[in-house]
Structures are given as structure tokens and as C-alpha cells.
């Protein structure tokens with residue numbers, strides 16, 4: 001191998017490593033962004049009774065996309081990704097989800113480990129136990145860029 005080509009390749013490898021290191025930085029920053037309070041109620045208590053609602057996630061919607069609960073009721077969401085792409089379920093107010101969506105555009109691989117949110121790979125299932133302690137209208141949506149706009153949004157009415 002000639003000297004010039006070898007030097008160029010070494011530089012390219014170093015640049016690649018530097019970029020890889022940079023790309024992990026936003027994910028680390030997000031882990032510190034915790035919620036002390038939640039806009040749609042509060043995490044459920046596993047010792048209390050709960051009504052189970054199964055929600056299927058697909059490209060690009062939720063089934064069912066509209067549910068009604070009573071104020072104070074606990075819901076065990078059984079979430080199944082029956083689609084072919086990763087999908088999320090983030091339970092919050094529309095305002096909070098829209099703000100979060102802006103953040104997701106900058107960091108599309110952001111992980112969610114808050115009690116009101118989950119990201120699922122295809123064929124995976126997860127549960128969220130939630131107490132709807134506040135009356136109002138809330139939403140669940142997928143904030144992977146474009147998914148919400150394409151229809152991945154559902155509504156919860158708490159009466």
C-alpha cells in the first residue's frame with residue numbers, strides 16, 4: 001500500500017471513531033431528564049386492582065385509539081408491537097408530547113425509561129400500570145420522527 005493511501009485511511013478511521021463517540025453524547029444527556037411529576041396522572045400501585053386494556057401498535061396507528069377511564073382508575077396497559085418497526089407509547093398531555101417530539105427530532109434514538117413511556121421492537125410486549133388521578137384529556141403517541149404525524153396518536157378521556 002502506498003504511503004499516502006495508508007495515511008488517508010488512518011485519518012478516516014480516526015474520524016469515524018470520533019463521530020461514533022459524539023453520537024452517544026445526546027443519549028447520555030437525556031437520561032438525566034427525569035420527570036418528578038407526570039402530566040397524565042401517576043405510576044400505578046401493583047397492589048391495587050387494575051383494569052387491563054390491550055393496545056396494539058402498528059404502522060402507523062394504535063388499536064384502540066380512543067379509551068375512556070374514570071378518574072382514580074388504574075389501568076394496566078398491555079402494549080404489543082405487532083408492526084415491523086420500533087414503536088413507542090408515551091402517555092402525557094398533547095403539549096408535553098409535542099415538546100418531547102421536538103427533542104426526538106434531534107435525538108431519534110432517544111431511549112425512554114420513564115414509567116409513562118416505553119419503546120418496543122417488533123413483536124415485543126410491555127406493560128405500563130397507570131393511575132389516572134387527574135380528570136382531562138390525555139394522549140398516547142409515538143414520538144419516533146414522523147410516526148405521530150402519520151397517525152400514531154391515541155386519546156384517553158378521564159372523567
Ligand SMILES: [Cu+2]
Nearest residue numbers: 087088142147
Ligand atoms: Cu411508531
